[in-house]
Amino acid sequence: SRIGVENAAFARMLDNTMDLWYAHRSVTVVLLTQLPDELPAGFDRSRTYDTRGWTTFERCSAELGAKPSSPVLAKWKLVI
Numbered sequence: 001s002r003i004g005v006e007n008a009a010f011a012r013m014l015d016n017t018m019d020l021w022y023a024h025r026s027v028t029v030v031l032l033t034q035l036p037d038e039l040p041a042g043f044d045r046s047r048t049y050d051t052r053g054w055t056t057f058e059r060c061s062a063e064l065g066a067k068p069s070s071p072v073l074a075k076w077k078l079v080i
Helices: 004-016 018-023 053-064
Strands: none
Touching: 018 053
16 A cells, blocks of 8 residues: 555656657557456456557547557566
């Protein structure tokens, strides 16, 4: 859990700079949009990338400053 100073820094970051991390042209954003084949027991597969609020924000912000590129489909192993 965060202490008071950490909570204040986190809140300031969300209020003032979060969009910059995703929309800045000098930042490369990698969107992991597909679920891995292996998931933990009880994982809700209906909660996909496109149905979550935070990931919608990530994608929309990243597309504001996006440099054109080809999408790459990667097969990543689940790491927990």
